[in-house]
Amino acid sequence: xxxxxxxxxxxxxxxxxxxxxxxxxxxxxxxxxxxxxxxxxxxxxxxxxxxxxxxxxxxxxxxxxxxxxxxxxxxxxxxxxxxxxxxxxxxxxxxxxxxxxxxxxxxxxx
Numbered sequence: 001x002x003x004x005x006x007x008x009x010x011x012x013x014x015x016x017x018x019x020x021x022x023x024x025x026x027x028x029x030x031x032x033x034x035x036x037x038x039x040x041x042x043x044x045x046x047x048x049x050x051x052x053x054x055x056x057x058x059x060x061x062x063x064x065x066x067x068x069x070x071x072x073x074x075x076x077x078x079x080x081x082x083x084x085x086x087x088x089x090x091x092x093x094x095x096x097x098x099x100x101x102x103x104x105x106x107x108x109x110x
Contacts, residue, residue, distance in 0.1 A: 008069065008101050013041035017066070018081040019074065034079060043067040044082060047105070062108040063090075070099045080106060 020034040047063040064087065066080055080087045091105035 008067070012043045012067065013069070015042050015044055015082055016040075017042045017044075017068075019071075020079040020081055021075070022077055022079075031077075036081075037073070037078070038071075040068050040071075042080075042082070059110070062110075064106050064108065066104040066106055067095075068102050068104065070094065070102055074102065074104075079109070080104065 016039055018039050019037045021037040022031040023033045023035055024030065025032050043066070045065045045067075047065050049063070050061045052059055052061060066082075066087065068074075074089075074092065076089050076092055078089055080089065086109040087106035088109055089104050090107050093103040093105070095101050095103055
């Protein structure tokens with residue numbers, strides 16, 4: 001069974017994005033704000049877009065895959081800011097389980 005190559009070519013990470021971690025209220029049950037945890041280089045690839053009709057409104061669900069160098073601290077509750085685009089992380093995949101790069105499955109926050 002072939003494995004995907006976990007290495008990263010420098011030119012593949014062509015966007016500077018901010019990793020945002022949530023700040024919680026005193027009861028730790030509600031997100032009150034977001035703080036920048038780090039700025040990292042990333043590659044962003046659109047995965048798919050889907051139109052739907054929710055409560056009589058046309059909405060577009062845009063999913064992207066964001067690839068960054070491996071980080072131990074990132075969490076699925078975090079967000080990613082790319083210029084004017086904001087993404088919720090829906091999944092984290094350690095490519096080939098080699099701790100070299102992460103593929104973050106994300107949904108754009110509209």
